[in-house]
Amino acid sequence: MKNRLAExxxxxxxxFAFSHCRDVVAAVTNAGGMGVLGALAFSxxxxxxxxxxxxxxxxxxxxxxxxxxxxxxxxxEVGIHDTKDIGAQLRSMIDQAHWDYTDKILVDHGxxxxxxxxxxxxxxxxxxxxxxxxxxxxxxxxxxxxAHPIALLASALGPPPKTAIDxxxxxxxxVAALVGRVExxxxxxxxxxxxxxxxxxxxGGHTGEVATMVLVPDVVDAVHPVPVLAAGGIGTGRQxxxxxxxxxxxxxxxxxxxxxxxxxxxSVITEKLLAATSTxxxxxxxxxxxxxxxxxxxxxxxxxAPDSPGPLPxxxxxxxxxxxxxxxxxxxxRELVGMPxxxxxxxxxxxxxxKQVVLDLIDExxxxxxxxAADLETEGE
Numbered sequence: 287m288k289n290r291l292a293e294x295x296x297x298x299x300x301x302f303a304f305s306h307c308r309d310v311v312a313a314v315t316n317a318g319g320m321g322v323l324g325a326l327a328f329s330x331x332x333x334x335x336x337x338x339x340x341x342x343x344x345x346x347x348x349x350x351x352x353x354x355x356x357x358x359x360x361x362x363e364v365g366i367h368d369t370k371d372i373g374a375q376l377r378s379m380i381d382q383a384h385w386d387y388t389d390k391i392l393v394d395h396g397x398x399x400x401x402x403x404x405x406x407x408x409x410x411x412x413x414x415x416x417x418x419x420x421x422x423x424x425x426x427x428x429x430x431x432x433a434h435p436i437a438l439l440a441s442a443l444g445p446p447p448k449t450a451i452d453x454x455x456x457x458x459x460x461v462a463a464l465v466g467r468v469e470x471x472x473x474x475x476x477x478x479x480x481x482x483x484x485x486x487x488x489x490g491g492h493t494g495e496v497a498t499m500v501l502v503p504d505v506v507d508a509v510h511p512v513p514v515l516a517a518g519g520i521g522t523g524r525q526x527x528x529x530x531x532x533x534x535x536x537x538x539x540x541x542x543x544x545x546x547x548x549x550x551x552x553s554v555i556t557e558k559l560l561a562a563t564s565t566x567x568x569x570x571x572x573x574x575x576x577x578x579x580x581x582x583x584x585x586x587x588x589x590x591a592p593d594s595p596g597p598l599p600x601x602x603x604x605x606x607x608x609x610x611x612x613x614x615x616x617x618x619x620r621e622l623v624g625m626p627x628x629x630x631x632x633x634x635x636x637x638x639x640x641k642q643v644v645l646d647l648i649d650e651x652x653x654x655x656x657x658x659a660a661d662l663e664t665e666g667e
Contacts, residue, residue, distance in 0.1 A: 294513075295348045299318050299319050302539065303321050305322070306326070316347060320437070323337070330427065333430050334430055337430065337431065337436075340434075349438075351434075351440070354424060381595075384595055384602075387595050399613055432459065437459065438459065438460050438462060438481075439462070440461075442492060445477045461478070461481070465483065465494075466501070471514075481514070484498070486499070486502070486516075487501075487579075488518040490579050501518075502532040514534050516537050521633050541627045541630050543640060545560060546643060547638065560636070560637070562631045564629040567631060573603065574600050574604045579626065579629070581631075583622055
């Protein structure tokens with residue numbers, strides 16, 4: 287394909303694949319798209335290892351890194367800047383009612399909360415339940431990402447800090463930001479962001495309230511001539527063609543890579559993803575404290591129940607999730623098992639390789655665009 291994003295990055299197809307799995311990132315990049323590694327779940331040391339592995343497996347082809355630096359989080363409000371004991375500091379901010387309610391959910395589903403388990407760590411990262419969505423934990427991820435030959439630095443829940451944008455530009459790295467409203471897109475462009483990712487309501491993970499079909503053309507018109515990627519509910523060539531028709535320069539995909547061969551989440555979650563319909567997802571604060579689309583589970587329903595104390599703000603709510611995951615151990619109750627995924631899950635009905643997903647997207651995209659072109663032909667031409 288020949289368009290400005292494909293030419294900007296030297297890729298064959300303007301298909302951007304967000305994944306926390308390095309194997310997916312490398313496979314999509316090697317198939318002609320651009321893999322983008324989600325850095326959220328990695329400690330700085332782990333992220334360094336993941337990016338080094340990708341460097342060694344893409345042969346110099348372009349890939350990106352996605353970080354999460356929310357504009358508003360509890361740690362910023364109280365001024366926590368040191369990652370050494372950020373986990374312990376944040377846990378001390380969770381009231382006993384929320385710990386007790388988390389235990390109640392577990393007990394109601396047969397989990398032995400008295401079982402010995404590894405306690406949450408005091409620092410940052412997955413072991414503390416903090417992850418990279420605080421200012422203190424997100425900033426080191428940006429530094430590590432920019433120390434590698436990445437082509438794109440993307441950010442969800444707000445643009446990267448201005449200093450990071452400037453540093454990326456000095457190194458020839460493009461910067462993208464995910465948005466759910468026109469106002470956010472305009473703000474991010476003013477900050478110096480090069481590419482806007484317009485993510486609709488259908489998307490998995492953190493997402494806004496405006497549907498992709500409405501959001502994309504509004505954002506395209508608002509930030510022209512800045513390139514726009516369409517995201518949310520995109521997993522087929524038909525949907526890619528629709529996104530391009532709305533004015534997008536490419537597509538940002540995420541959920542469809544969850545059921546690829548390279549991305550092994552285990553039998554229970556894979557079975558649930560393959561069986562799920564679009565109505566089996568829910569936009570809930572139960573996972574992170576901010577609205578995020580995910581599989582509907584007993585966990586999401588419990589936090590919406592009348593006796594619930596209500597989800598805590600980010601990042602405190604995920605600390606409760608991390609605590610629950612550790613208590614459940616290696617064999618969690620099936621009804622509590624879930625993960626972020628978009629409404630496109632209804633079309634994720636088989637396990638394919640990441641390369642095959644890319645090829646299927648392009649093949650169907652070509653079929654659709656050729657059919658549409660043929661519909662415009664008139665007799666005598």
